Amino acid sequence: MTVVASENNELIPTRLVTGWRVCIDNRKLNDATRKDHFPLLFMDQMLERLAGNEFYCFLDGFSGYFQIPIDPQD
Secondary structure, X not given: OEEEEXXXXXXXXXXXXXXXXXXXXXXXXXXXXXXXXXXXXXHHHHHHHHOOOOEEEEEEOXXXXXXXXXXXXX
């Protein structure tokens, strides 16, 4: 990452071009895939559900099973 000064003396971060860069247009793929039908909960709702529990466990049908330990002080 290189920082370059603009005409207005604003600092602009830029990347050096060191070779080929691959760009993929995934719009057709995004249109063909199913979207998630379960929105994320609000943070206060999540914290209410986690209060007093030792672990937070959940099953994601695509990624697998997760078990996250919760610190008792939290």
